[in-house]
Amino acid sequence: xxxxxxxxxxxxxxxxxxxxxxxxxxxxxxxxxxxxxxxxxxxxxxxxxxxxxxxxxxxxxxxxxxxxxxxxxxxxxxxxxxxxxxxxxxxxxxxxxxxxxxxxxxxxxxxxxxxxxxxxxxxxxxxxxxxxxxxxxxxxxxxxxxxxxxxxxxxxxxxxxxxxxxxxxxxxxxxxxxxxxxxxxxxxxxxxxxxxxxxxxxxxxxxxxxxxxxxxxxxxxxxxxxxxxxxxxxxxxxxxxxxxxxxxxxxxxxxxxxxxxxxxxxxxxxxxxxxxxxxxxxxxxxxxxxxxxxxxxxxxxxxxxxxxxxxxxxxxxxxxxxxxxxxxxxxxxxxxxxxxxxxxxxxxxxxxxxxxxxxxxxxxxxxxxxxxxxxxxxxxxxxxxxxxxxxxxxxxxxxxxxxxxxxxxxxx
Amino acid sequence: xxxxxxxxxxxxxxxxxxxxxxxxxxxxxxxxxxxxxxxxxxxxxxxxxxxxxxxxxxxxxxxxxxxxxxxxxxxxxxxxxxxxxxxxxxxxxxxxxxxxxxxxxxxxxxxxxxxxxxxxxxxxxxxxxxxxxxxxxxxxxxxxxxxxxxxxxxxxxxxxxxxxxxxxxxxxxxxxxxxxxxxxxxxxxxxxxxxxxxxxxxxxxxxxxxxxxxxxxxxxxxxxxxxxxxxxxxxxxxxxxxxxxxxxxxxxxxxxxxxxxxxxxxxxxxxxxxxxxxxxxxxxxxxxxxxxxxxxxxxxxxxxxxxxxxxxxxxxxxxxxxxxxxxxxxxxxxxxxxxxxxxxxxxxxxxxxxxxxxxxxxxxxxxxxxxxxxxxxxxxxxxxxxxxxxxxxxxxxxxxxxxxxxxxxxxxxxxxxxxxxxxxxxxxxxxxxxxxxxxxxxxxxxxxxxxxxxxxxxxxxxxxxxxxxxxxxxxxxxxxxxxxxxxxxxxxxxxxxxxxxxxxxxxxxxxxxxxxxxxxxxxxxxxxxxxxxxxxxxxxxxxxxxxxxxxx
Numbered sequence: 001x002x003x004x005x006x007x008x009x010x011x012x013x014x015x016x017x018x019x020x021x022x023x024x025x026x027x028x029x030x031x032x033x034x035x036x037x038x039x040x041x042x043x044x045x046x047x048x049x050x051x052x053x054x055x056x057x058x059x060x061x062x063x064x065x066x067x068x069x070x071x072x073x074x075x076x077x078x079x080x081x082x083x084x085x086x087x088x089x090x091x092x093x094x095x096x097x098x099x100x101x102x103x104x105x106x107x108x109x110x111x112x113x114x115x116x117x118x119x120x121x122x123x124x125x126x127x128x129x130x131x132x133x134x135x136x137x138x139x140x141x142x143x144x145x146x147x148x149x150x151x152x153x154x155x156x157x158x159x160x161x162x163x164x165x166x167x168x169x170x171x172x173x174x175x176x177x178x179x180x181x182x183x184x185x186x187x188x189x190x191x192x193x194x195x196x197x198x199x200x201x202x203x204x205x206x207x208x209x210x211x212x213x214x215x216x217x218x219x220x221x222x223x224x225x226x227x228x229x230x231x232x233x234x235x236x237x238x239x240x241x242x243x244x245x246x247x248x249x250x251x252x253x254x255x256x257x258x259x260x261x262x263x264x265x266x267x268x269x270x271x272x273x274x275x276x277x278x279x280x281x282x283x284x285x286x287x288x289x290x291x292x293x294x295x296x297x298x299x300x301x302x303x304x305x306x307x308x309x310x311x312x313x314x315x316x317x318x319x320x321x322x323x324x325x326x327x328x329x330x331x332x333x334x335x336x337x338x339x340x341x342x343x344x345x346x347x348x349x350x351x352x353x354x355x356x357x358x359x360x361x362x363x364x365x366x367x368x369x370x371x372x373x374x375x376x377x378x379x380x381x382x383x384x385x386x387x388x389x390x391x392x393x394x395x396x397x398x399x400x401x402x403x404x405x406x407x408x409x410x411x412x
Numbered sequence: 413x414x415x416x417x418x419x420x421x422x423x424x425x426x427x428x429x430x431x432x433x434x435x436x437x438x439x440x441x442x443x444x445x446x447x448x449x450x451x452x453x454x455x456x457x458x459x460x461x462x463x464x465x466x467x468x469x470x471x472x473x474x475x476x477x478x479x480x481x482x483x484x485x486x487x488x489x490x491x492x493x494x495x496x497x498x499x500x501x502x503x504x505x506x507x508x509x510x511x512x513x514x515x516x517x518x519x520x521x522x523x524x525x526x527x528x529x530x531x532x533x534x535x536x537x538x539x540x541x542x543x544x545x546x547x548x549x550x551x552x553x554x555x556x557x558x559x560x561x562x563x564x565x566x567x568x569x570x571x572x573x574x575x576x577x578x579x580x581x582x583x584x585x586x587x588x589x590x591x592x593x594x595x596x597x598x599x600x601x602x603x604x605x606x607x608x609x610x611x612x613x614x615x616x617x618x619x620x621x622x623x624x625x626x627x628x629x630x631x632x633x634x635x636x637x638x639x640x641x642x643x644x645x646x647x648x649x650x651x652x653x654x655x656x657x658x659x660x661x662x663x664x665x666x667x668x669x670x671x672x673x674x675x676x677x678x679x680x681x682x683x684x685x686x687x688x689x690x691x692x693x694x695x696x697x698x699x700x701x702x703x704x705x706x707x708x709x710x711x712x713x714x715x716x717x718x719x720x721x722x723x724x725x726x727x728x729x730x731x732x733x734x735x736x737x738x739x740x741x742x743x744x745x746x747x748x749x750x751x752x753x754x755x756x757x758x759x760x761x762x763x764x765x766x767x768x769x770x771x772x773x774x775x776x777x778x779x780x781x782x783x784x785x786x787x788x789x790x791x792x793x794x795x796x797x798x799x800x801x802x803x804x805x806x807x808x809x810x811x812x813x814x815x816x817x818x819x820x821x822x823x824x825x826x827x828x829x830x831x832x833x834x835x836x837x838x839x840x841x842x843x844x845x846x847x848x849x850x851x852x853x854x855x856x857x858x859x860x861x862x863x864x865x866x867x868x869x870x871x872x873x874x875x876x877x878x879x880x881x882x883x884x885x886x887x888x889x890x891x892x893x894x895x896x897x898x899x900x901x902x903x904x905x906x907x908x909x910x911x912x913x914x915x916x917x918x919x920x921x922x923x924x925x926x927x928x929x930x931x932x933x934x935x936x937x938x939x940x941x942x943x944x945x946x947x948x949x950x951x952x953x954x955x956x957x958x959x960x961x962x963x964x
Contacts, residue, residue: 014543037934
């Protein structure tokens, strides 16, 4: 028998026995799961368990000690592991730093291959969109309508339009992410405005494509890896030195990919870029010259993908930058770092769970008497905005990029 | 008048297979086991129902193994899994030396089809690494083959239950203390550890399936029986850390392996001639290091993996002396002690898990002949309990509102019995609660096992449902299981506490020898829970330390 024939025969057995070999980069994830001592500390902190109870979502510890032990059985865990919002709270409180979000992704990747029919239906639709457009959201059919929508959003936000540009050899790639590209266009525009204001040598992609996080969360590891590879190629072609994004999920995913696949290009969230690269001094000057749009009492939401998947320091950056803005007072809600429920693609198939998770945040947010909530993530913004609205709250929810852009001088 | 046609001594794989065969053939059968079903040798094996691959120079044995695998897949497919196995070679020369490779690949190939596996194949290093990235890339090639694995606890228990359903009497915790060669029957005296009474039973014939204790049993009847006792250790890892099984040569050139098994991975095994008491042996530091060091050459990251425990058992080999253990036949012998002037006593030596049914068939043929009964063996044809149609896990999970994984694990243990276990929750929805968080095990399965599978201790429950076999090693299930057991068996408060201590002591036996790394933190938690919270170290219980426990 030739080696190829032999390999085909072996592959057939592996498939029949539901064995999907771990990839080298997944072995570390397996090692991490091994550390769990079943103490259950995570159960007291998991926002999904808090919202829906252990019967619906058995929680991080069950994923570590039970659900992730035998890969051939992973298919049978679909009813549980797709309910994880990937917030990473468990990893933060875990005495052994068990890397639950990556464990969940590793398990989902196998469910996806073993029993695609058990992947929640809502996610299969997203997968089709990604397969078709390489974007997590269906793009506008008519480009003119997209432009009209953008202009309307710019007008509502009171921001000028900065021309799109693609420049080889630029210092920075601004990567808006799918949501700001196709839906929350004001976020993309606000970021362009900010970068432009500070004279950053930035470029956009010739053609926007997804960073691969949604595919990774769905369990479609192959697509996730190929999207990451495609984006990397684009980054290489542009020859940029840094990537800046306004999306929390993109920030953490691109950072992971950049490390995992040795991109050699650091990834920043816009707020990190402002605090670390532009500097608080320049920001302060700019805000002093900026518009004095009335007094604002604002509270903050910290996206999990920034504070837990990237760095807690980003939370300090947000406060530091907001504190520089005249007439803006920050009030803490006490729940700023509590998951909005929108992560892990949970909202796409179990909206009730996602909304039950964010319900915990709504009361304390309202109790701050703030008239504004800002979040450096268009996904969190949308999730909290919709749920606050549904409770009859009149708190306005803004993406942080928009909030900042509005407070910079519009002409220089 | 005699009570029984046959009295079988020993409730391991062979004894339960004999009891089943005798009962299926209509013989009045009693099985006596001094502890619990599958509580010794078979409970410490890897569960491989081997193709006999390693015994290519004993073609008859390979034939037997292959045929038995076919039978097991017919009668117990619900508790069988297949593991693909890679055997890396650092030099091609290693493979071809002395024609060894061609002999075993040829012998394996001859019998592959009937077992439903491909012949032995060779894979390139690249192909091998894509299947198993943990392998040391420094290899010439991998040899690939496939083996079947069975849950050895369930197998023995199902054989015992099937025997019982066919009229046999199964008595666990009954230790034989004497065999009297009265005529025409033999009188077997035994101490019932549960009732603390000495009892006796008369049988026309006695089958001694005592495994490593077979010599002691034969001696009670005044018959000589030589055995070559050989101990073996396994190191158990907390989860499946490899995609497929790995087989490799150890430090001394013997074969060792790393097999994914149930929710764990088994690293084994050692083989040392032993004269120790099989009841108190634990894995030694040397055995653990021998296994880790040997596997480290092919799986360099093995030491990073989490070891949860070791298990040590004793093989009752055929007494072939003055040759290395791996040259001793893996066949079995039936010894009719009539030749020693002790009629009515038949003993086994040797054998392997995969042969237990065959051994039973052979001995039951002899028993029938001696009893003058014409019987036909059916043990290779009739299903063991739970073997049947596919179980719709998803439908059952939806019907009972249970986690799919919990139902799938239940199915892997119980096959078609799954529905009967779940049906208990109709009247008692609270029994859906999880008792063992690692495997997992729900309360209904514990109740079902207690009511139908005659366990007397939490340790017995472990063998029946895999309770407490996960990473936390009983930390979070012992107190819950003890409560359920106490309620079902109407135990006193003191017995309830003793049950917990006994089970924790039994876990400690395997945990102590390899304890290191992450398991130290786990043990802190366990001790904290049972000593600091439950105060079990400050109770006034009539508990005697086990031989492997260190005195305070």
